[in-house]
Amino acid sequence: xxxxxxxxxxxxxxxxxxxxxxxxxxxxxxxxxxxxxxxxxxxxxxxxxxxxxxxxxxxxxxxxxxxxxxxxxxxxxxxxxxxxxxxxxxxxxxxxxxxxxxxxxxxxxxxxxxxxxxxxxxxxxxxxxxxxxxxxxxxxxxxxxxxxx
Amino acid sequence: xxxxxxxxxxxxxxxxxxxxxxxxxxxxxxxxxxxxxxxxxxxxxxxxxxxxxxxxxxxxxxxxxxxxxxxxxxxxxxxxxxxxxxxxxxxxxxxxxxxxxxxxxxxxxxxxxxxxxxxxxxxxxxxxxxxxxxxxxxxxxx
Numbered sequence: 001x002x003x004x005x006x007x008x009x010x011x012x013x014x015x016x017x018x019x020x021x022x023x024x025x026x027x028x029x030x031x032x033x034x035x036x037x038x039x040x041x042x043x044x045x046x047x048x049x050x051x052x053x054x055x056x057x058x059x060x061x062x063x064x065x066x067x068x069x070x071x072x073x074x075x076x077x078x079x080x081x082x083x084x085x086x087x088x089x090x091x092x093x094x095x096x097x098x099x100x101x102x103x104x105x106x107x108x109x110x111x112x113x114x115x116x117x118x119x120x121x122x123x124x125x126x127x128x129x130x131x132x133x134x135x136x137x138x139x140x141x142x143x144x145x146x147x148x149x
Numbered sequence: 150x151x152x153x154x155x156x157x158x159x160x161x162x163x164x165x166x167x168x169x170x171x172x173x174x175x176x177x178x179x180x181x182x183x184x185x186x187x188x189x190x191x192x193x194x195x196x197x198x199x200x201x202x203x204x205x206x207x208x209x210x211x212x213x214x215x216x217x218x219x220x221x222x223x224x225x226x227x228x229x230x231x232x233x234x235x236x237x238x239x240x241x242x243x244x245x246x247x248x249x250x251x252x253x254x255x256x257x258x259x260x261x262x263x264x265x266x267x268x269x270x271x272x273x274x275x276x277x278x279x280x281x282x283x284x285x286x287x288x289x290x291x
Contacts, residue, residue, distance in 0.1 A: 029184075048176045076219075083267055084176045
């Protein structure tokens with residue numbers, strides 16, 4: 001496996017994620033926190049985000065299936081998802097939560113269900129993108145190289 | 150904006166600052182804890198406003214408290230009010246996801262020194278530390 005080629009691939013892939021707004025500057029700050037004392041920081045934080053988000057998506061699905069929907073509860077979950085996605089730089093997930101909260105305020109069930117669909121989609125997209133990014137990083141490290149900035 | 154390496158070069162001067170992070174979200178706690186460590190600080194981390202108040206009642210004081218707004222048991226507004234009523238002179242910085250001007254105003258009125266919207270950034274911490282008067286990364290030769 002050509003190391004230089006891999007590194008090039010990583011840079012291009014990562015750039016595309018920013019370009020397509022999957023990630024924003026906040027993710028860059030996370031990477032800046034990673035060093036020899038904290039070598040797995042980004043993966044750890046992102047894993048926590050994955051766990052949190054999947055739990056919240058399940059809660060949202062359940063909450064919206066109720067006969068009598070507790071919109072305050074739905075809003076609280078979306079609020080949390082918005083907060084954590086913005087904290088790791090998952091911009092598209094964050095933005096999809098904004099629309100969701102508007103429908104919660106209006107107590108619009110159809111709107112909420114559509115938004116849940118959208119948020120879920122954006123979440124799984126960014127999840128697979130991040131996993132691909134980490135895989136590339138792992139390949140570079142295994143080949144004895146370092147991850148380009 | 151000067152960040153990264155210069156932040157850690159001023160870490161010696163930040164070492165004696167006592168910091169408390171108050172947030173119910175484990176992801177945010179982890180993030181803020183690491184952000185502050187990056188600046189050479191060693192924060193204590195708690196999950197809600199009541200834990201912060203309890204610490205203060207035990208006689209622990211902090212130079213800086215990062216206070217989330219929405220938390221169970223005791224939220225940021227209540228905790229800030231309680232701390233000020235007890236005579237806390239810490240710098241209390243609200244960090245919240247709810248960014249409407251009226252909500253931030255209400256939080257400020259509880260006794261905050263500053264209020265920022267999440268996510269926390271290096272720039273914000275830099276600003277806070279400058280306000281605390283110990284971030285001397287404008288000086289050279291550390």
